[in-house]
Amino acid sequence: MNAVEIKNLSKNFGPKQAVCGLDMTVPMGSIYGFIGENGSGKSTTEKMICGLIPTSGGSIKLYGKDYTDIDVRASLGVLIESPGCFPGLTVFDNMMLQAANLSIPNAEQEVVKVLKMVRMEGAAGNKYKNCSLGMKQRVGIAMALLGNPTLLVLDEPLNGLDADGMRIMREVFTDIIKDGKRSIIVSSHLLGELQKVATHYGIIRHGKMICEMTADELDASCRTYIALQTGDMNRTKMLLGCKYSRVEEDEAGYIRVYDLTTPEDVVTYLYENGITVTEIMTDKIGLEEYYIDLMKGGK
Amino acid sequence: MTRELKFKNPSFAERIKGMLGVDFYRLFHTPMFYIFLAIAAIIPAMVSAMTMMPDQNGNTMEPLYSNVWQIIAASEPLYVINTIADYANMNMVFIFGGIMVSIFIGHDYKSGYVKQLFTTHAKKQDYMISKSLTCAFAMACMCITYLIGGTVGGLLVGYETTVNVGSLIIAILSKMIMSLGWASLYTFLNIIFRRYFGISIASSFFFGTGVLIIGVAAIVENLGVPTWFLNIFLYGSSVNACLISNVGTLIICTVVSVAWAVFYNVLGTRILSKSDVY
Numbered sequence: 001m002n003a004v005e006i007k008n009l010s011k012n013f014g015p016k017q018a019v020c021g022l023d024m025t026v027p028m029g030s031i032y033g034f035i036g037e038n039g040s041g042k043s044t045t046e047k048m049i050c051g052l053i054p055t056s057g058g059s060i061k062l063y064g065k066d067y068t069d070i071d072v073r074a075s076l077g078v079l080i081e082s083p084g085c086f087p088g089l090t091v092f093d094n095m096m097l098q099a100a101n102l103s104i105p106n107a108e109q110e111v112v113k114v115l116k117m118v119r120m121e122g123a124a125g126n127k128y129k130n131c132s133l134g135m136k137q138r139v140g141i142a143m144a145l146l147g148n149p150t151l152l153v154l155d156e157p158l159n160g161l162d163a164d165g166m167r168i169m170r171e172v173f174t175d176i177i178k179d180g181k182r183s184i185i186v187s188s189h190l191l192g193e194l195q196k197v198a199t200h201y202g203i204i205r206h207g208k209m210i211c212e213m214t215a216d217e218l219d220a221s222c223r224t225y226i227a228l229q230t231g232d233m234n235r236t237k238m239l240l241g242c243k244y245s246r247v248e249e250d251e252a253g254y255i256r257v258y259d260l261t262t263p264e265d266v267v268t269y270l271y272e273n274g275i276t277v278t279e280i281m282t283d284k285i286g287l288e289e290y291y292i293d294l295m296k297g298g299k
Numbered sequence: 300m301t302r303e304l305k306f307k308n309p310s311f312a313e314r315i316k317g318m319l320g321v322d323f324y325r326l327f328h329t330p331m332f333y334i335f336l337a338i339a340a341i342i343p344a345m346v347s348a349m350t351m352m353p354d355q356n357g358n359t360m361e362p363l364y365s366n367v368w369q370i371i372a373a374s375e376p377l378y379v380i381n382t383i384a385d386y387a388n389m390n391m392v393f394i395f396g397g398i399m400v401s402i403f404i405g406h407d408y409k410s411g412y413v414k415q416l417f418t419t420h421a422k423k424q425d426y427m428i429s430k431s432l433t434c435a436f437a438m439a440c441m442c443i444t445y446l447i448g449g450t451v452g453g454l455l456v457g458y459e460t461t462v463n464v465g466s467l468i469i470a471i472l473s474k475m476i477m478s479l480g481w482a483s484l485y486t487f488l489n490i491i492f493r494r495y496f497g498i499s500i501a502s503s504f505f506f507g508t509g510v511l512i513i514g515v516a517a518i519v520e521n522l523g524v525p526t527w528f529l530n531i532f533l534y535g536s537s538v539n540a541c542l543i544s545n546v547g548t549l550i551i552c553t554v555v556s557v558a559w560a561v562f563y564n565v566l567g568t569r570i571l572s573k574s575d576v577y
Contacts, residue, residue, distance in 0.1 A: 050418040053575040071308045078418040083413030087327055100320045102419060103313045145413065153418075252429070 001064050003151050003183035004049060009058035010207075011044050018044045019207040022058070023046035026151075026200065026207030029174055029180035034187040040188045040199040041207040043080065046153050049185070050078050053073060064152060074102075077149030079157055083140030087129035090289065091120065091139050094128055102147040117175075119168050133160035141169065145176075152176065152184040158193050158215045164176070166190075168196045195287040203294060211294065222290050226263050228280040230270065239273050254279075314425050318416075326403070332437055335399045339392055339441035340448030343370050346387055348454035363387070366542075367453030368462045371446055372470040373541045378526050381451035389474045390509070390537045391480045392445050396438040397503030400485035403437075404430060405496045413576055423571035427564045431439075435484035439475040446471060450521060466544045473540035473552035480533045480556035481507070483563035490567045494577055498568030509534030533559055 004026035009176065011019040019041040026032045036042045047053045051067060060067040067073070085094040099107035115121045131139065137160045140234065142154055152158040158166055172195060176182050201218055203211040213221070227250065230236045230256055237255055240247045242291045244260040257266055263280050270277055285293070309317075316502050326332050346363065347370060364370055373390050380386045402489055408458040416426065456458070483502045492499040512534040529535035536555040540548055 047576075049317050050414070052414055053416055054573060074309060074419055076418050080411070080414055080418075082414075084410055084412040084415035086325065086329075086410055086412070089325075089547065093324075093328070097321045097324060100317045100324075101416060103317045186488065216487075289489060 001028060002026060002061075003030070003063060004032075004185070005061040005064075006045075006289045007059045008047075009045065009048065009060065010056045011041075011048060012056045017207060019048070020260045022204070022207060022209050024202055024209055025212065026185055026202075028063075028182050028183055029177050030198050031177055032183065033164045033187055033191075033194045033201045033287075034204065035191065035287075036108065036187075037195070037295065039224070040204045042204055043155055044207075045204070046080060046185065046187065046253060047157055050076060050080065050153055052080070057204035061137055074147075074149040076166050077144035077146065077152045078154075079140040079144045080153065080155040082135065083135075083143045085128040085139060085143070088127065090125055091115070091131065091135075092124040093125075095140070095143060098143050098146050110146060114145045117145060117172055118142045130291065134162055134165050137161055138165060138168075141172070145172075150182050155184060155187045156188055158188050158190045172179055173197050186254075191288040191291055192286060198287075201287070203291065205295070213260055218287065218290065219284070222284045222286070223258050224284050225256045226266055226280060226282050226283060227256050228263075228266065229254055229278050230275050231278060232275055236270060236275055239270065239275070243269060253262075257284075311425070314422065315428060317470055318425055319432065322429050323436075323549055326433055326437055329401065331402055332440075333464075335395055335437070336444045338395055340444040342391060343387075343445055343449030344455075345454030346370070347449070347456045347458075350382040350551075362456070362458070364453065364458055366462065366540055367450060367458045367460050367465050369458075370449035370453050371467065372474070372544075373538065374508055375543055376526075376539045376541050377531050378535065378538055379513060379520055389445050389471070390534075392438060392441045392474070393477070393537065394504060394507035394531075395536060396434070396441055396478070396481060396489075397485045397507040398500055399437060399441075400430075400434045400482060401489055401496070401500040401503050403434060404486065404489040404493070405499060408577065409496075417576050420569075424564070424568040426571065427490070427567045428481075430486040430561055431479065431483040431564060434486060435479040438478035438482055442471065442478065443476045462542060466542050469544040469546065469549050470540045470542060473544060476547070476549070476552050477533065477537045477540065477556045480536075480559040483560040483567075484533060486564040487567040488568050509537075511523050512538075531555060 004024065006022060006024040009019055009022040010017065015136060022041070024045070034042055039118055044053065048055050049067060051073060053199050062072045065072045095111040095115065099111055104110050112121065113125055118141055120135065120138050120142060123135055128139065129134070137157065141154065141157055145155060149188060158169060161169060173184055176184060186194060186198070199215050201213050201215070207240055237247060237249060240255065244257050248256050250256055254289055263282060267277050268282065369384065369388065371406045373385055373388055377575055417423070484506060487501045488506065489499045492502060512529060512532050516526055516529055530539045533555065536552050540552055
């Protein structure tokens with residue numbers, strides 16, 4: 001059984017078609033990285049999954065049941081845009097209110113548990129309005145975790161988090177899915193971070209799913225490259241550009257030669273042309289570059 | 300290994316209990332509620348006191364009221380008002396109440412609370428019911444502070460206190476019961492204009508003043524048609540709860556208030572079900 005199964009989903013806002021014929025499958029026990037540029041229909045799709053906006057067509061099934069089914073809806077945890085906290089109340093009070101809404105027994109224990117999960121137990125007494133952006137984001141995730149949901153829908157949950165916050169979130173996400181019953185849909189523009197946790201990916205463009213794959217499939221699809229540095233970078237770039245189809249200089253100052261697995265040819269070629277390689281390594285492009293390639297139609 | 304998932308199905312009672320708990324908690328833990336209670340108490344006291352203040356020439360105004368209890372309810376059901384005294388009574392609570400409901404519901408949308416709520420198990424109908432009941436309670440409390448403020452103000456000014464106690468109690472109770480209908484109307488208006496906070500407040504204020512019914516009443520009176528049918532409206536019934544009220548008035552107010560509450564709740568639920576949550 002899949003956690004989410006979407007067939008031919010569409011949503012129109014007047015004449016504008018935000019989502020058109022979208023198919024999406026989120027397996028149980030997965031962290032589904034939902035990727036797309038701004039205005040591609042990610043948030044609209046997530047809102048439809050959450051029942052916040054009615055669909056214009058197609059079907060959404062959550063754990064094999066229609067998404068409007070109240071039983072299955074009760075098992076959703078969500079963070080979309082804002083966590084739904086009242087600024088004048090403390091973090092703890094806001095969490096308790098959500099626990100009351102969800103009719104959670106032993107609410108206090110549950111609230112303390114999820115606050116500990118996101119390392120916010122020390123800030124429970126702070127008024128929500130006094131929390132930093134990162135803290136607010138953690139509270140939002142804690143709010144979504146209340147009631148032990150089977151499906152979490154998180155829209156940009158990593159925004160505003162510092163390095164430690166991101167690490168904590170990765171641990172939390174991994175911990176959630178380890179029993180194989182729960183799933184997480186995460187949309188984020190921080191693709192490097194997403195790649196560290198996602199087990200599946202869905203890439204959306206202009207309201208259509210253009211690609212769905214597992215992390216392993218992504219890994220297999222990612223181009224390999226050789227990155228090198230020499231004493232004469234400009235001449236190296238020119239020489240390599242004459243021989244290989246794709247040569248680029250990256251932000252770190254390395255020259256990258258794509259689609260090569262053995263560095264010997266490059267080293268020999270440069271040596272024959274009087275250039276000594278000072279540093280060389282082989283690597284693969286990450287999700288971010290894969291995505292940029294895909295958007296450019298380069299892949 | 301088969302992976303089984305069990306989903307809980309919260310009952311209506313569980314859902315509504317949770318939502319009411321949250322709404323009442325919010326009501327009692329935000330300053331807004333107490334500010335509006337204070338406003339409801341201060342306004343009638345101020346209206347009474349103003350009549351005693353001398354102008355630049357040292358002349359005092361002619362008193363607006365002749366009796367303390369006219370601050371609470373009109374002497375008779377006056378659908379068409381002639382003086383400010385005919386209008387300025389406990390019905391003003393429904394104007395301030397409308398603004399309070401707009402702020403209360405506006406925060407739900409502004410904070411994203413409704414997204415959390417509607418994603419999980421809360422049905423749209425639960426939301427309408429919970430808001431209507433909570434806001435009705437808040438307005439009923441405002442009626443009580445208005446009563447206290449108006450009575451103290453009237454007594455300090457030295458108005459007469461003669462009244463049919465039974466009618467007075469029925470009038471007060473009727474107006475408190477009318478809070479449910481008014482709260483449902485304001486909840487409904489705020490659902491319609493949920494994306495436009497300013498329009499929500501303006502529409503609540505507009506309906507709260509009862510100008511529509513006053514306008515209809517003026518036309519009806521000119522045509523010589525009986526005005527009793529105006530009692531089927533919220534403002535009409537609120538005006539009907541006056542110092543000559545009897546048990547019949549209380550029954551009419553209860554029926555009208557509940558009927559409009561049901562109407563607005565059903566309509567609001569339908570609109571919410573078919574519209575996007577922002």
